[in-house]
Amino acid sequence: MSAMKRILKIDPKHGKADPDGNIVWYDCQLLKVEGKGWTDTAAYYDRLPAKAKGLVPAAVWDLSHDTAGICVRFTTDSASMQVRWSLLKDNLAMPHMPATGVSGIDLYGRNEAGGKFRFFGNGRPTGAKNRASFNLTAGSENILYLPLYNGVKSIQIGIPKGKTISIPKPSRRDRRKPIVFYGTSITQGGCASRPGMAATAIVGRELDVRVINLGFSGSGRMEPEMADLLAELDPSIYVLDCLWNMNPGQVNERAEPFVRKLREMHPGTPILLVEKSNFRNALTETGHILRMIHAKLIKAGIKGLYFLPNKGMLGNDFEGTVDGCHPNDLGMMRQAVVFIKSLTKILQSSEA
Secondary structure (H helix, E strand, C coil): CCHHHHEEECHHHEECCCCCCCCCEEEHHHHHEEECCCCCCCCCCCCCHHCCCCCCCHHHHHCCCCCEEEEEEEEEEECEEEEEEEECCCCHHHCCHHHHHHCCCCEEECCCCCCCCCEEEEEECCCCCCEEECCCCCCEEEECCCCCCCEEEEEEEECCCCCCEEECCCCHHHHCCCEEEEEHHHHHHCCCCCCHHHHHHHHHHHHCEEEEEEEECCCCCHHHHHHHHHHHCCCCCEEECCHHHHHHHHHHHHHHHHHHHHHHHHHCCCCEEECCCCCCCCCCHHHHHHHHHHHHHHCCCCCCEEEEEECCCCCCCCCCCCCCCEEEEEHHHHHHHHHHHHHHHHHHHHHH
């Protein structure tokens, strides 16, 4: 067996068997964890580095413990598995978002090599500690999505004794740089019914690309400190979708310096400015200001800067939200379709 294959398969000695010996549990940290922009985090599944504490607003730091966008990729020769996960917060749900999205987990898998990821099942939380069982296709490549509005202290995958669990072999997905989304509660995943139905997750599956979700509910406001942090990353594209959390004065003051900081540190990385989604598909004041800033920066010679209008993001039937703002699953899918069309063109242009 080659060195690569020895590395891919997790040694059973790293697992821990149930008392009856039938199920062996493997910590997900042994597998391929995606969606983290930094490794130097205070807790393993945090979304911001430890140094961000005290630099970013307190609300952003608190929300960085939520595992939105973080997922685990693995393969197993078992046709069944279990997952147990321990949550950070006691609140499992919100008035407009179910527990399955806030605190649950989601399993997707490829039924064939190179095929699209399909939904296999979800884990429904009932308390601080949870356990769920899944059927899957033996040998498939799988993605396990973590909660959108809660964090996890630990998460483990259990498979029958004698079966193996492995890290997927490197693929085009691993070779391509991730897409970084920075934004609001909508970016974070509110109010998808399941983690896999967040627009960013749909984009990741459809484009077969890694995604870093830096959505912070009510707190995506383009602070200079956040520009400094995002500039530390090396993505294929920056997507900035903050207008729902910003007033006109903040957009005027912060958007241009934010873009210029990213462009200074990453001269060739595309930046996509996103207009505030609106179920009426209407132009908004902050959207108009962002358009003007985009035009100004283009005229000033900033290359690789794009603008995504809100048209079609939530459809035209007024059915795409739970409250006139946050997308439901229908709205998330519609928003993802608009993103995918734009991002595909940008990726093709940048890779040409």
